[in-house]
Each structure stands twice: as structure tokens, then as C-alpha cells.
Amino acid sequence: MDVQTWTYLLVGITFALYIGIAIWSRAGSTKDFYVAGGGVSPLANGMATAADWMSAASFISMAGIIAFAGYDGSVYLMGWTGGYVLLALLLAPYLRKFGKFTVPDFIGDRYYSKTARIVAVICALIVSFTYVAGQMRGVGVVFSRFLEVDINTGVIIGMIIVLFYAVLGGMKGITYTQVAQYCVLIFAFMVPAIFISIQMTGNPIPQLGMGSTLNDGSGTYLLDKLDGLSTELGFAEYTEGKKSITDVFAITLALMVGTAGLPHVIVRFFTVKRVKDARKSAGLALLLIAILYTTAPAVSVFAKTNLLTTVSNEPYAEMPVWFKNWETTGLLTYKDKNNDGLIQYVADTSKNELTIDNDIMVLANPEIAKLPAWVIALVAAGGLAAALSTAAGLLLVISSSVSHDLIKKVFRPNISDKGELWAARISATVAVVIAGYFGINPPGFVAAVVALAFGLAAASFFPAIVLGIFYKKMNKEGAIAGMVVGIVAMLFYMLKFKFDMFGGGTADDWWFGISPEGFGTVAMILNFIVAITIMKFTPDPPEHVQEIVEDIRIPSGAGEASGH
Amino acid sequence: MSEKQKHASAYWKENVRYLFILLFIWFAVSYGAGILFKDALDTIQLSGFKLGFWFAQQGAIYVFVILIFVYIKLMNKLDKKYGFNE
Numbered sequence: 001m002d003v004q005t006w007t008y009l010l011v012g013i014t015f016a017l018y019i020g021i022a023i024w025s026r027a028g029s030t031k032d033f034y035v036a037g038g039g040v041s042p043l044a045n046g047m048a049t050a051a052d053w054m055s056a057a058s059f060i061s062m063a064g065i066i067a068f069a070g071y072d073g074s075v076y077l078m079g080w081t082g083g084y085v086l087l088a089l090l091l092a093p094y095l096r097k098f099g100k101f102t103v104p105d106f107i108g109d110r111y112y113s114k115t116a117r118i119v120a121v122i123c124a125l126i127v128s129f130t131y132v133a134g135q136m137r138g139v140g141v142v143f144s145r146f147l148e149v150d151i152n153t154g155v156i157i158g159m160i161i162v163l164f165y166a167v168l169g170g171m172k173g174i175t176y177t178q179v180a181q182y183c184v185l186i187f188a189f190m191v192p193a194i195f196i197s198i199q200m201t202g203n204p205i206p207q208l209g210m211g212s213t214l215n216d217g218s219g220t221y222l223l224d225k226l227d228g229l230s231t232e233l234g235f236a237e238y239t240e241g242k243k244s245i246t247d248v249f250a251i252t253l254a255l256m257v258g259t260a261g262l263p264h265v266i267v268r269f270f271t272v273k274r275v276k277d278a279r280k281s282a283g284l285a286l287l288l289i290a291i292l293y294t295t296a297p298a299v300s301v302f303a304k305t306n307l308l309t310t311v312s313n314e315p316y317a318e319m320p321v322w323f324k325n326w327e328t329t330g331l332l333t334y335k336d337k338n339n340d341g342l343i344q345y346v347a348d349t350s351k352n353e354l355t356i357d358n359d360i361m362v363l364a365n366p367e368i369a370k371l372p373a374w375v376i377a378l379v380a381a382g383g384l385a386a387a388l389s390t391a392a393g394l395l396l397v398i399s400s401s402v403s404h405d406l407i408k409k410v411f412r413p414n415i416s417d418k419g420e421l422w423a424a425r426i427s428a429t430v431a432v433v434i435a436g437y438f439g440i441n442p443p444g445f446v447a448a449v450v451a452l453a454f455g456l457a458a459a460s461f462f463p464a465i466v467l468g469i470f471y472k473k474m475n476k477e478g479a480i481a482g483m484v485v486g487i488v489a490m491l492f493y494m495l496k497f498k499f500d501m502f503g504g505g506t507a508d509d510w511w512f513g514i515s516p517e518g519f520g521t522v523a524m525i526l527n528f529i530v531a532i533t534i535m536k537f538t539p540d541p542p543e544h545v546q547e548i549v550e551d552i553r554i555p556s557g558a559g560e561a562s563g564h
Numbered sequence: 565m566s567e568k569q570k571h572a573s574a575y576w577k578e579n580v581r582y583l584f585i586l587l588f589i590w591f592a593v594s595y596g597a598g599i600l601f602k603d604a605l606d607t608i609q610l611s612g613f614k615l616g617f618w619f620a621q622q623g624a625i626y627v628f629v630i631l632i633f634v635y636i637k638l639m640n641k642l643d644k645k646y647g648f649n650e
Contacts, residue, residue: 085632089583089586090583211610212612252594252595279632556649
């Protein structure tokens with residue numbers, strides 16, 4: 001069977017599986033819809049969290065970004081895993097004890113204020129929408145390359161699938177499809193990595209293969225070889241970075257804190273029974289995520305080495321089929337500047353003849369390594385699983401923000417459970433359509449904004465939640481001012497340096513040499529300072545709120561998550 | 565302060581102490597070994613890896629996983645000690 005047939009087969013089977021699960025796990029109440037009934041086991045929740053968390057960016061883009069950034073790519077590896085330590089230690093157990101449905105629920109109740117709740121809803125919507133648009137785009141890219149349908153048709157197929165199980169099943173449907181999606185995506189990521197690791201180093205464990213000697217009998221370490229190849233072509237050494245230490249530090253911290261503050265990840269911890277289970281599922285989630293995150297840098301090294309040895313100074317006419325295939329998608333381009341028929345891939349942009357999009361490294365990797373057709377098809381199914389699972393999680397946050405936090409808690413407190421469930425379903429549908437629109441007509445800034453969604457989460461939610469738990473005297477005035485200043489500072493910096501507003505500026509004008517991706521760290525610190533300063537000059541929170549804080553610090557008696 | 569409150573605040577104090585220790589390690593392996601002291605550690609070779617690079621792309625992640633499981637163990641024990649387990 002050829003790649004095309006295999007892809008149709010594997011994608012078809014996995015999609016049928018997701019739909020089957022959705023029908024089996026329909027939501028009957030708002031509690032099912034928001035927190036899957038509150039009885040999810042720690043292992044299932046860990047797997048669902050891992051799939052929820054690992055998006056198209058983790059599966060498709062990350063290894064490619066690292067392949068081209070070398071050491072600098074470490075910011076994503078540490079940033080997107082280290083956040084779970086913060087989540088497990090500082091947030092998840094207490095939020096579970098608090099026992100409500102959404103992040104704005106916590107902010108609204110802890111800070112005894114509708115304004116605080118609305119500010120939190122706005123932050124949640126900004127973060128989630130920017131993130132979800134990128135996922136739909138990822139679905140489109142996979143469809144167009146592997147099933148050779150138009151990108152737009154791909155996005156629409158993806159929309160229909162997500163719509164089906166998110167709208168029907170809510171959190172319950174999403175949780176159990178995510179469990180299946182985790183299995184698909186981790187299998188799809190590991191199989192080619194193991195194949196290639198054996199091929200290049202003889203070691204079946206990619207994490208170790210990355211540090212092994214090459215299989216060609218030369219006795220050279222793989223990383224040394226890659227460092228050598230890179231410097232030969234004028235690039236920086238792979239194991240060295242180009243970014244400043246300050247910037248690497250700031251970006252890593254912004255990503256970690258942003259991870260801990262992402263509403264679609266936090267809500268997953270509302271679905272388990274006890275505080276103890278919340279801790280355990282955070283640990284399991286990180287373990288399951290770490291399998292992919294420690295393999296990804298190995299894949300980057302394998303793919304980059306393979307790529308350089310395949311294309312560098314080789315005749316264009318003799319390039320393998322994958323090269324031509326990706327050329328037609330426009331994600332890989334070749335321009336023979338010196339008309340010698342060879343491919344010069346060098347750091348000097350005036351002489352470089354090859355441009356390669358980050359995103360194709362993982363998808364093309366099995367082809368570059370000449371792996372069997374079914375492995376290539378598996379990668380397509382894995383990419384789709386990663387994109388769909390994250391999109392569904394984000395859509396749930398969007399729909400619950402609207403139906404629960406706005407309609408139920410602010411505008412129509414008397415709405416019945418059934419009415420609220422319908423409101424949730426309708427807002428999920430509207431959210432899918434908007435996300436699909438952005439997937440089909442990506443505003444040029446989607447890719448840029450996805451990375452910044454973390455900065456926004458770091459600048460807004462993280463300080464408000466941490467202070468809410470660890471600082472009993474924190475009051476609504478402080479928290480609201482902190483969130484507003486944090487998110488406005490982050491938006492300002494992002495618009496100034498990414499979109500050329502407010503006078504624009506180049507890397508030389510960055511404050512403290514920190515890039516917009518790392519500015520979430522500065523905005524978060526601002527949030528903390530503003531919140532604490534304002535608090536000192538305003539009244540203490542009321543007695544019953546201080547009692548809530550004391551109560552969430554004790555794990556027993558968590559009861560079940562409730563909307564009241 | 566009632567007996568119950570004293571009990572709860574003793575529990576909280578121990579919890580916060582664990583958090584400080586664990587987060588210190590969290591900081592040391594990532595921001596310390598992987599970023600601030602990366603160049604110094606890179607002079608040490610661990611089979612094919614330079615040590616600082618290894619921490620940034622592998623080691624820190626392994627330690628993160630271990631940290632959370634140590635935390636789970638410590639807290640389960642603490643819950644039992646104070647009778648907050650269920």
C-alpha cells in the first residue's frame with residue numbers, strides 16, 4: 001500500500017474511534033459538560049491533560065524549531081514542562097479543593113467581585129482564541145499534505161469532527177477522546193523516532209541515541225558531527241545559542257508560568273475526585289508529556305543531521321521524492337542563485353539557496369529517513385490527534401466562559417441547568433466556527449500570537465491565582481489592578497514590537513534586551529508589584545473570603561465540583 | 565486561635581517549607597544548570613553530551629518529573645500525619 005492509502009486508512013480509523021467515544025460519553029448535565037461529572041480517574045485525567053496540552057505546536061512544530069535553533073530551542077523544552085511543577089505544587093491541589101467549574105469562577109469568588117470575574121473571562125477568551133486558531137491551521141496543513149485535499153477543506157473536516165464531540169460530550173466527551181488521542185499521538189511520535197535512532201546510532205532509545213556515536217563506524221559523537229556540519233556552513237554551533245542569557249531566562253520563565261496559568265490546562269484538575277488525585281494526575285500528566293518532550297530534541301538532532309547530509313552541496317536534480325512533494329506545498333523552496341545545479345544551504349543569506357519551514361521537519365522526517373509508508377501515515381494521524389485534542393480543550397474553556405461565567409453568573413443567574421447546558425453547546429458551536437474562520441483565513445499574526453498566548457496567561461492569571469491561595473490578605477482591588485496592568489503591559493509590548501504599533505521598534509530597542517516572547521516574565525512581575533502595592537492601601541478582604549482561603553489550604557473534604 | 569486552626573496552620577507551614585525546597589531544586593536544574601551555568605557545565609562531557617546542554621534539553625525535564633512525584637509522596641505523608649487524608 002502507498003502512503004496515501006495508509007493515511008486514509010489510519011486517519012479514518014482514528015476519527016471513527018473519536019466519534020464512537022463521543023457518542024458513548026454524551027453529557028447529560030452541566031456538571032458532565034464542564035467537569036466530566038467530576039469522577040475522572042487520575043490516570044485518565046493525566047492522559048487527557050497530556051493530550052490537551054500537547055498541541056500541533058508540540059507535535060508538529062517544536063522539534064523543527066529546535067532543529068533550526070539548536071540550544072536556543074531549550075526554552076520550549078524546559079518552559080513547556082517546568083510549568084507543570086508550578087501547576088502541581090502551587091495551583092492544582094488548591095483549585096481542586098476550591099471545587100468550582102472554571103478559572104474565572106475562582107477569581108470571581110476569591111476576589112468577591114463581578115468585575116474580577118469579567119476581567120478573568122476576557123483574559124481567558126483572549127488567551128484561548130489566539131491559541132485555538134493555530135490548532136485549526138495545523139489540522140489544515142496535515143490534511144493538505146497527506147490527504148492532498150485543499151487546506152480549507154481540511155480545516156472544515158477538522159471543525160466538523162471537533163464540533164461533534166465537543167458539543168455533544170462537553171468535558172466528558174473531550175476527556176475520553178483525549179485519552180485515545182494521547183495514545184495515538186505518542187505512538188505516532190515515538191515509532192519514527194525509534195526507527196531513526198536505530199538507523200543512525202544503533203541505540204533504540206532516542207534520548208540516549210542523541211548522545212551516542214554514529215553508526216557509520218567513525219566513532220564520532222552525533223552531536224559533535226552536527227556541531228561540525230553547522231559551523232562548516234557558517235551556522236552557529238548546534239549546542240551553543242545565539243540568544244542572550246537574559247532573554248533565554250525570560251522566555252523560559254514566561255513559558256513556564258504561562259503553562260501554569262493556561263485555563264484549559266487548569267480546568268482539567270477540576271475533573272478528579274479528591275485533592276490527592278489532582279496532585280497525582282499532575283505528576284502523571286508531566287510524566288506522559290516528558291516522554292514526547294525528551295524525545296523531541298533527539299528527533300531535532302537526527303532530522304537536522306539527515307537534512308544537512310542529504311541536501312548540502314548535492315545536485316538538485318537528484319533530490320528524493322519528499323523534496324519535490326514539499327516544494328509543491330511551498331513550505332520548502334529552492335532557488336539556484338549561482339546556477340551550478342547544486343543546493344547551497346548556508347548561513348549567509350545572499351548565498352543561501354534553500355529555505356525550509358520549521359513545520360516540515362517532523363512531518364518529513366520519516367520520509368527523509370526512508371521509513372515505510374505506514375510510519376509516514378501514522379505521523380499524519382498523530383499530528384491530527386495533537387491538534388484536535390488541544391482545539392477541543394480550548395473550545396470548552398471558551399464555551400464555559402460564556403455560558404457559565406457570563407450568562408449564568410452575571411446576566412441570567414436564574415437560568416436552569418438544562419438552559420445552561422444548551423447555552424454551553426451553542427457557544428461551543430459559535431467558537432468552533434470562529435476558530436475555523438481563523439484557520440481558513442489566518443491573520444498573518446497567528447503564528448506570532450500563539451507563542452504570546454503564554455505571555456498573556458503569565459501576565460494575567462498566574463499572579464492572581466497564586467496570590468489568592470498563598471496571600472490571605474490579597475483583596476479585589478489589588479488583584480484586579482494587577483491583572484489589568486499585567487495584561488495591558490503584555491499587549492502593549494506585543495503590539496509595539498510584533499505589529500509595529502506605538503512607534504514599533506527593533507530588537508535593539510527591546511527593554512532589558514528581552515524579546516516579546518519573554519516579556520510575559522516582566523509583565524508578571526509588574527502584576528505582582530501592582531497587586532501588592534494597591535492591596536496595602538485598600539481594605540482587607542471580608543472575613544468569609546479569608547475563611548475560603550484557609551479552607552482551600554486543607555486537602556480534606558473537597559467534595560464534588562459544583563456550580564453554586 | 566482555636567485548636568483546629570493551630571492544627572491547620574502547622575500543616576500549612578510544613579507544606580510551604582516543602583514547596584521552598586522543591587522549587588529551589590526546580591530553579592537550580594533549569595535556570596541554574598541549563599541557563600546561567602550552562603557554559604561552565606559544558607566543559608564536562610557526559611558521553612556524547614556537553615553537560616549544560618544535556619540539562620537544558622534532557623536533564624531538567626527528568627528532574628521535573630521526579631520533583632512532582634516526590635511532592636506527591638511528601639504530601640500524602642503529611643496529610644496522614646495531620647489527619648487530612650481521605
